[in-house]
Amino acid sequence: MSSLPQSVSANPAATPGHYDVAIVGGGVVGSALACALRDSGLQVVLLDAQSREAALSRQQVYAVTLLTGRILEGIGVWDRILPRINTFRQIRLSDGDRPADVRFLPQDLNLDRLGYVAEHTPLLQGLREFLDKSDTVCCIESAQVEEIDYGRDEATVTYHHQGQTRQLQAQLVVAADGGRSPVREAAGISTRGWKYWQSCVTFKVKPEKSHEDIAYEKFQASGPFAILPLPGNRCNVVWTAPHGEAQALMALDEVAFRERLQERFGSEMGRVELASSRYLFPVQLMQSDRYVKPRLALIGDAAHRCHPVGGQGMNLGIRDVAALAEVLQSAQQRGQDIGALMVLKRYERWRKLENLTILGFTDVLDRLFSNDWWPLVLLRQVGLWGLRRLPPVKGIALRLMTGLLGRQPQLARD
Template identity: 40%
Template sequence: MNSPRHAKAEPVGANDNASCLKESYDLVIAGGGYVGLSLALAVRQASGLSVLVVEPQVMERMRKDERASAVASAATRMLQSLGVWDTIAPDAEPIRKMEVTDSKLKDIVRPVLLTFEGGAKDGEPFAYMVPNGAMVGALGDAAKAAGVDVLEGHSVKDFIVDGSAVSLFLQSGETVGAKLLVAADGVRSRLRDLAGIHVNRFDYDQIGIVTTVEHERPHEGCAVEHFLPAGPFAILPLKGNRSSLVWNERTDDAKRLLSMDDFTFGLELERRFGKQLGALEEKGPRKGFPLGMVLARSYVASRFALVGDAAHGIHPIAGQGLNLGFKDVASLAEVIVEAARLGQDIGAFDVLERYERWRRFDVTQMGVTCDLLNRLFSNKSEVLRHVRDFGLGMVDRLPGLKRMFIEEAAGHRGEVPKLLRGEGL
């Protein structure tokens, strides 16, 4: 029996463009979401290296994703540097204000304990809500226009590292060589497992319910995070009188909510959302995502690197998951481009170690912070409630500390890569 490394898989999907492949590339990226495409575009634009993106889905399906993501101010600067923000911006809604409450579900009044107002640097909003379909569409179009080869409807099935190259065995049946393989294939990354990289994993026994609602009154760019005993309930502004919801519940309760008819679900939604924006109507698909923390023990191996959710999955309580992925992109792209300009091997382990040193502490710090916040707020302890409410109130009265939190959320603190500063590579 043939090893999977050498088996010829049959092509799948109508979009079979495997015949356009070169025999070898400088960089192959497995995963064509926002993280994979932005990395491909950044490296291709700045260096001219040959780049292939292998994506199991077909782009047209990805463009129809009706969900939205919070994109921090620094990440929008990167998208501007890559030349795609002007295409995305008409669909993006700025977050100009955020209110934080802490209450029980049955509480009639939910006093606002902490308010973040104003922008990040230079008057920019500290984040935007961006439709996923618009973002992946703009990045995909720009990557192809820049000369990135995109193989849709296929995946990397296996790979072998042999000295100065890595051989990739694709689902199309083709074999492609590369100097470096980057896995951007999500939190359940197969390639991470094949590379022998282990993870630290924790299950929160929570499900994040994501949907879109329409409301009578305008949100005026205000995001709201209600901390409830079961977990945070976030209301995030979209274009028009619409908001995206990220609603965390214990697993069993979330499954019941997801299976409810529209009327009953609407009643439960209103109990948590409140009536401050008038009548509500669910407009988007209702989906649930199990929540946990996954941190890779290493971000690199021989001719191999992890980015985005393949390297880290954290609790959405701070809305930083995608932004950590964009920071990976900016850091790895800078490392690759600088190495190429110096005539170094972009897949060499000492080159990749620069990327790991740059990102690992930052990601671990954010993952632990989100874990602690979730434990602190997602419980029924009255003692902890009084402690955290006192803490939120103190932060609200200290402008310097509030500014620090805003800059952290906007992605402007720490050792910021060039792209996140709005600079070219």
């Protein structure tokens, strides 16, 4: 075993190789936590299995809620990200081919926007650049965490980096290592949930006419069809369909696929051209039985996963980040051990129920709309009528979608 990391950024630990917080996983959620702790006085190490180039190259797009924007602004990183992403000012919900849709506008919340759409590359790049300027966060890229030993006073993290096995110590390990979370599995934390009968086909398109910064959720009996407006008058499409149908969509040649797409897309934006490859994602709902153990906390997809309808998954992870950062900083100010279960339970109590509520919301939304059974068609028509005609109902739905319902973290209030 070799000694200490030759890290990519400067090693800030007061005692070399000893940190307050070791974050495993440098996706959007893990990187955001490192950013949130940058000026906290805690010594932080962020380990990611991928090289920076590989991490940035992911072809994913996120609907970003107003709350996530506020949290990233509170962290101080939003100015780097906002100019590289798009802002949307209208959401349209429709049910099959029924003519009446529901239109959400910023005026419904007395605001000037309803959310953002970000590609993975500028979002992660903004976060990582913010860390590059830090003396208190050490980023170790291409570092695969292999084992964690949880001792009484600290955890020992063993990882593989540049052909060598290395170790470091931390008072607290945070698992931000994604849905399959090897850290969660190795810690013996069980999960509950299910795989959906649907998969998502995602891709980008370039429409003939302006997308006018409108986000669409078109519910169909086979699954939701979402269109998110991107910079450069491109759109990201998330086409949810039963597995067989999704695989058939992937197998179509470009001409046949474009024809099917145009039918589903509608005529609002004229003719659409494909502007990327197609990617297939299975869909899953998952909630970890526990978010914390002594010296361990789970955040982001390591703690929970939800159906992509409504674009909530990463946003929930950013709310975890704000909650955990607040709990850790307050414990540090009171001189408490940040890895103690008593401290970490405050984070779990805050986030577990809120996440479950959104997981349930996305599940109900998908099941309610993904079928043609007439009692449910009737029920959802009543629901959509309520959204159109009853402003308080519309306000609550919009506050839920934008993240403004529920406990607001300090970072979003600053």
